[in-house]
Amino acid sequence: MRLSWSPRIQIVRTSRRYSDPIRSRRHLRSHIVSERSLHSHVVLVAGGTGVLGSLIAEELDRRGARLVIGGRNPDRLNSVTAKLSDAVSCHLDFLDVASVERAIALTIERFGRLDGLVNAAGVVAFGPLEELNGETLRDLLAVDLVGPLDLIRAALPHLDEGFVVNLPGVVAEQPVGNMAGYSAAKAGLSAASVALNRELRRRRITILDARPPHTETGLAGRAISGTAPSFPEGLPPARVAHRIVEGIVAGERQLPAEAFQS
Ligand SMILES: NC(=O)c1ccc[n+]([C@@H]2O[C@H](COP(=O)([O-])OP(=O)(O)OC[C@H]3O[C@@H](n4cnc5c(N)ncnc54)[C@H](OP(=O)(O)O)[C@@H]3O)[C@@H](O)[C@H]2O)c1
Secondary structure, eight states: OOEEEEEEEOOOOOOOOSSHHHHHHHHHHTEEEEEETTTTTTEEETTSHHHHHHHHHHHHTTOOOEEEEEOHHHHOOOOHTSSSSEEEEEEEOOOOOOHHHHHHHHHHHSSSSEEEEOOOOOOOSSSSSGGGGGGHHHHHIIIIIIIHHHHHHHHGOOOOTTTEEEOOOOOGGSSSSOOOOHHHHHHHHHHHHHHHHHGGGTTOOOEEOOOOOSSSSGGGGGGGBBBOOOOOOOOOOOHHHHHHHHHHHHOOOOOOOGOOOO
C-alpha cells in the first residue's frame, strides 16, 4: 500500500480577513495544501555525496525517510551513509546510463518500493563557449540534463504518487554569460519539470523545480572547465536544503530563487 499523502492538512497564509463568508471560505480553500509525510518513504538521492545532496539526505533521514545514496566516490558514499539511520549506497554515474538503471533496480530490490527522487548531482563549467572543449560540453549536458531525465525515466514505473526534486538553480531563470552550457542544461531541466508536472498530474507525481541562488557549497571551485568569476557571498547550504525538504513536504512544484531569500 502506498503511504504518499498524509491526511494532515496545513493552512498557510490565512492572515487576510474577509467579511464575506463565501469569499473567506474560497480564500481558505485556495491556501490549503496536503502535507506529505516522509515517514518510511524510500528516497533515492542522486549526488547524495555532494554538499546539497548530503544535507537533503540528512534532513529526509530526520523525517523518517529510508534512503538510497547515489554517487561515484566510494569513500564519500560510505561517510554519508554512515550518518543516516536506514540507508544504503549505490554507484550512480550520470555518464553511464546502465548505472542509473541499476540504481533504481537496487532500490526496489533493497526496499521494495520507491517514493521519491532527488536529483542533486551536477557539474559546472565556466568560460566562453568557443573555449569549451566539445567533449566537456557533452559531459556537462549529460550530467546536468540527460542524467536527471534518465533517472526519472527509469524511476517512473515505480513512482505513482511520489515526488521528484530537480535542482536547476537560479541560472534557469537568469542565464549567465560564460556559462552558456550550464545555463542551457539547467533551463532545459527546468522546462522538463514543468512538462513532467503536466504529463504526470493524473498519477499524482509532483516534480519540484528548485532554483536556489548561488550557495556556498564549493561547486564553482570544482568546475570541469574554466575558472569561476568571483561571486558575492552565497546562501548557507543548510538553509537551501531545509527549504527544499519543506517544499517536498508541502507538495510544492516551484521554488523560484526568491523562495530561498527569507
Ligand atoms: N552550489 C550552488 O550554488 C548551486 C545553486 C543552484 C543549484 N545547484 C545545483 O545543485 C546540485 C548540487 O550541487 P552542490 O552545490 O551540492 O555541488 P557538489 O557538492 O559538488 O555536489 C555535486 C554532486 O554531483 C555528483 N556528480 C558529479 N558528476 C557526476 C556524475 N557524472 N554522475 C553522478 N553524479 C555526479 C557529485 O558526486 P561525486 O561524489 O560522484 O563526485 C556530487 O555528489 C547541482 O545540480 C548544482 O548544479 C547548485
